[in-house]
Amino acid sequence: MVSRIVSALPEWPRFDDAERTGLLRALEQGQWWRMGGGEVDAFEREFAAHHGADYALAVTNGTHALELALQVLGVGSGDEVIVPAFTFISSSQAAQRLGAVAVPVDVDPVTYCLDPAAVERAVTNRTRAIMPVHMAGHMADMDALGKLAADSGVPLLQDAAHAHGATWRGRRVGELGSVAAFSFQNGKLMTAGEGGLVTFADREQYDQGFLRHSCGRPPGDRGYFHQTSGSNFRMNEFSAAVLRAQLGRLAEQVSVREQRASLLTRLLGDIDGVVPQGRDPRCDSNPHYMAMFRVPGTTEQRRNELVDQLIERGVPAFAAFRAIYRCPGFWETGAPEETVDQIAARCPNTEAIYADTIWLHHRTLLGTEEQMHEVAESVADVLGRS
Numbered sequence: 001m002v003s004r005i006v007s008a009l010p011e012w013p014r015f016d017d018a019e020r021t022g023l024l025r026a027l028e029q030g031q032w033w034r035m036g037g038g039e040v041d042a043f044e045r046e047f048a049a050h051h052g053a054d055y056a057l058a059v060t061n062g063t064h065a066l067e068l069a070l071q072v073l074g075v076g077s078g079d080e081v082i083v084p085a086f087t088f089i090s091s092s093q094a095a096q097r098l099g100a101v102a103v104p105v106d107v108d109p110v111t112y113c114l115d116p117a118a119v120e121r122a123v124t125n126r127t128r129a130i131m132p133v134h135m136a137g138h139m140a141d142m143d144a145l146g147k148l149a150a151d152s153g154v155p156l157l158q159d160a161a162h163a164h165g166a167t168w169r170g171r172r173v174g175e176l177g178s179v180a181a182f183s184f185q186n187g188k189l190m191t192a193g194e195g196g197l198v199t200f201a202d203r204e205q206y207d208q209g210f211l212r213h214s215c216g217r218p219p220g221d222r223g224y225f226h227q228t229s230g231s232n233f234r235m236n237e238f239s240a241a242v243l244r245a246q247l248g249r250l251a252e253q254v255s256v257r258e259q260r261a262s263l264l265t266r267l268l269g270d271i272d273g274v275v276p277q278g279r280d281p282r283c284d285s286n287p288h289y290m291a292m293f294r295v296p297g298t299t300e301q302r303r304n305e306l307v308d309q310l311i312e313r314g315v316p317a318f319a320a321f322r323a324i325y326r327c328p329g330f331w332e333t334g335a336p337e338e339t340v341d342q343i344a345a346r347c348p349n350t351e352a353i354y355a356d357t358i359w360l361h362h363r364t365l366l367g368t369e370e371q372m373h374e375v376a377e378s379v380a381d382v383l384g385r386s
Contacts, residue, residue, distance in 0.1 A: 004381045006314035006374045012363040013191050018248060022241030032237050034058075035219075039240035044197070046247055047182075050165075053174025053199035055206035058235035058243075059213055062161045062183025065196030066094035068233055069157050069179045070129060072200075072208045075100050079128040080336075084114045085323050085343065085350040087133045091159050092324050096334030100128070103336050104325050106347040110278035111135065112292065112357075115349070116144035127154050134163035134173075136290035136359065137189075139283045142168045142176055149178070157181065162289035164189040165254040169282050174199045184239070189253070189287050189362060190246040192239035250287075257288040257365040260372055264365065267376035268293050272385050290359040292320070295383070300355040307358055309382040315375055316364055320357035323350050 026032065026039050034040035040058050048056035059065050075081060077099030083091045085104035092102035105118040112135040119130055130149060132140035140158075149156045160166070160173050161183035167173075173180045184195030200206040211218060212230035265276045268291075277292040295303060303319060310317035324330050325343045336343070344351050364375060 004313060004374065004378045006378055007371060009314070009316065009371060010363050010366040012361065013186065014249070015242075015245070018245035019242050022245050023238055026237040026241040029237070034234050034237065034240075037237040039237040039244065040235050043240040043244050043247070046244060047197060048174065048199060050172075050247060050250070051174040051199060052172035053180075053201070055200040055203065056174075057198045057200070057206060057209045057213060058240060059196045059198065059233040060235060061194045062181060062185060062188075062196040063090040063094055064231075064233045065181035065183065065198045066090060066131075066157070066159060067097055068209055068213055069181050069198045070095055070098055070100070071212055071230075072198075072205050073129050073155050073157060073179065075128045078126070080124060080126040082119055082122050082127060082130045083324070084131075084133050084135075085325060085347040086112060086321060086353055087135070087159070087324060088161070088321050089324050089327055089329060090161075091131055091133055092330060092334075095129075095131075096332075099334065101126075101334050101336055102324070102330070103127075104323075104343055104347060104350075106349050107135070107353065108141070109349040109353070111138050111140075111280055111283075112277055112353055113138060113140035114145065116141050116148055118346075119145065120148055123148075123152050123154060127152070129157050130154055131157045131159050133159040133161075134166060136277060136292050137162045137166055137287040138277065138279060139163060139166050139168045139173075139286075141280065141282075143282070146176070146178075155179070161188065163287065165250050165285060165287045166283070167285035170284060174201075177201055179205065184243055184246075187361065189289055190243060190250060192242040192246070195235055195239050195243060253366065254285065254287045257362060258286065260365040260367065260369070261286070261288045261291060263369060264291055264372040264375060267372060268379060271376065271380045271383065273297070273383065274379065287362075288365050289362050291362070291364055292357055292359045293379075294353065294357045296352070296356055298356045303356050303358060306382050310358070310378060313378045313381070315378050316361040318359050318361070320354050320359055323347065323354045326354070
């Protein structure tokens, strides 16, 4: 059998004269940090407006965005933060670096997002935050989680690293009433190589965030009156200039990915033994940071071999995130008083998903309709099910 090779998919990151113009604008303004320039301030206003947020604060990266947001929510040493067991490990490490305990809970088997019922069982009198991750751009069940937060008094922190431009029942991330953290790392839906941002629903939270992201120093301070603890999480002017250009393309790219994802999901679903990530109809705009699908019954080793074979055919494929409790780094500090086996026993969906899931980079979904057929044919080919 001749291996199917996918024609060249769009590259990522994408850029044009908008980024070049922005970088020159930042260069020539003569001030390259946010306290003297205007790019970061402008980007924060534009991103907040696009995502329905009252306030936005740009920071150095997505992990710092989560850490800063948790600090603003009052999370500290010994507190518990509920996180999905299936997520990139920054979700847990942001809490652990503050001395908090990261408590992994299971995810929904269809959407791969935080399971509200599992969250409810995990809430204790030490729980200080609940962190839904909008996995691959699909928003978590914000209705059930919002009710749980209101009933328990434990605030939500949306990990929206994958969710630029997402909506839940017509509401954007910033309109859902909770703090949210975004990432602009090189592979994300908008990128400056690195970068992050936190959206806030009220001015007091924003002001706290600003202090803590600038070593506790208020704007305009000339006497070094550091009012809180903090660190230097400030975004630079060049990154902000690039991100302003990236934001200008976001809506169009989300639209294209939605169209291509609908087709690719159908094509993958027609392959025997392939189960694409599902979708809750209340997630009415999914920006598709990943195209994810499971191969139930396969082993982790075989899944990894399939990923390698897809890459050989020109498909930008990756193994799914490892369950966070199966990473040595999770146990270094701030881990719950459970064993790996105990956590795994209460996270059966995570156990299955992390071992048999493949994801495709979102640049796949910026390809043509013909390329979606080529990708699906390649998946069928490596599975021997064409």
